[in-house]
Amino acid sequence: MGAAPVIAAIPMAGLAAAPALSGGSGPSAGTGGDAHVAMGHASMVGDAVPAPGGPGDLDDLLTPPPALPHQPGRVRRYTLAALDRDIEIASGVTFPAWTYNGTVPGPVIRATEDDILEVEFTNAGSHPHTIHFHGIHPSNMDGVFEIVEPGEAFTYRFPARPYGMQLYHCHAAPLKKHIHKGLYGAFIIDPPMPRRPAREIVLVMNGYDTDGDGENNFYSVNGRAFYYAKYPIRVRRSETLRIYLANLTEFDLINSFHLHGEFFRYYRTGSTDQFDYTDTVMQCQGERGIIEIDWHNAGRFMFHAHQSEFTDLGWMGFFDVADD
Numbered sequence: 001m002g003a004a005p006v007i008a009a010i011p012m013a014g015l016a017a018a019p020a021l022s023g024g025s026g027p028s029a030g031t032g033g034d035a036h037v038a039m040g041h042a043s044m045v046g047d048a049v050p051a052p053g054g055p056g057d058l059d060d061l062l063t064p065p066p067a068l069p070h071q072p073g074r075v076r077r078y079t080l081a082a083l084d085r086d087i088e089i090a091s092g093v094t095f096p097a098w099t100y101n102g103t104v105p106g107p108v109i110r111a112t113e114d115d116i117l118e119v120e121f122t123n124a125g126s127h128p129h130t131i132h133f134h135g136i137h138p139s140n141m142d143g144v145f146e147i148v149e150p151g152e153a154f155t156y157r158f159p160a161r162p163y164g165m166q167l168y169h170c171h172a173a174p175l176k177k178h179i180h181k182g183l184y185g186a187f188i189i190d191p192p193m194p195r196r197p198a199r200e201i202v203l204v205m206n207g208y209d210t211d212g213d214g215e216n217n218f219y220s221v222n223g224r225a226f227y228y229a230k231y232p233i234r235v236r237r238s239e240t241l242r243i244y245l246a247n248l249t250e251f252d253l254i255n256s257f258h259l260h261g262e263f264f265r266y267y268r269t270g271s272t273d274q275f276d277y278t279d280t281v282m283q284c285q286g287e288r289g290i291i292e293i294d295w296h297n298a299g300r301f302m303f304h305a306h307q308s309e310f311t312d313l314g315w316m317g318f319f320d321v322a323d324d
């Protein structure tokens, strides 16, 4: 093959703090105030990829808590705190985030249908926040009317339903800002009849506007640009891979997931048995679904947004499928 492909076009705004990227031939000319500056050629996968953090850093966001058997009335407790936190979202690029529990996205919440979900929320941030869950619940648990001021707390408590891939996010005004700053996460509700065994992971798609112009400069899954290109996700060919996928990208109308070399079942929202058989899905803001992959081949397979700009700005990764 020819020259290695360019993987990253780092926006101007990120450059001040960005270290030199490996293998670069120097920035090329920009195209104006909104210019993206090509940082040269770098490896597309492995250690040479410029991505923040070390291996395993995102394991708590990638791997959901295990599903529990159906037991109506059982209480599932979670504790969430809103925290202002500077986080590294791309190599050398820090974002002043508003977080749940210090990460973007926030922690994965999981319950089985008919569990009582109890989320103790403390606002330790500098702005008023709430938690709005998707799903079925009373209006006084909807995260819209009870604004939780800094230093205050609120406990959300309601039966978890319906089963499927749900999500949660802050619903304080202005909504666009509170979501974009990072207050969102995955919320899985398991069906009464357990899903069949699988390796399970969570991928939350998002973006970051680092220069305040209302457009995203970086994209990722689980919060860090190019992370799963640097650290491919290892899976076994004999094991179904189940992906709980959600789109919390602000500013852009849609995001998407495309898998190379394979097809998968896609259950939109995951609340029925209906699925599409495809290799590409599109999600609007707030949409989510469940992907199930039965691998035909071992090897290294890329996954990424099929909006090429999102791919180049961080939303891409790889599965290493091991034969066994």
Ligand SMILES: [Cu+2]
Binding pocket: 127, 128, 129, 130, 170, 171, 172, 178, 179, 183
């Ligand atoms: Cu908020």
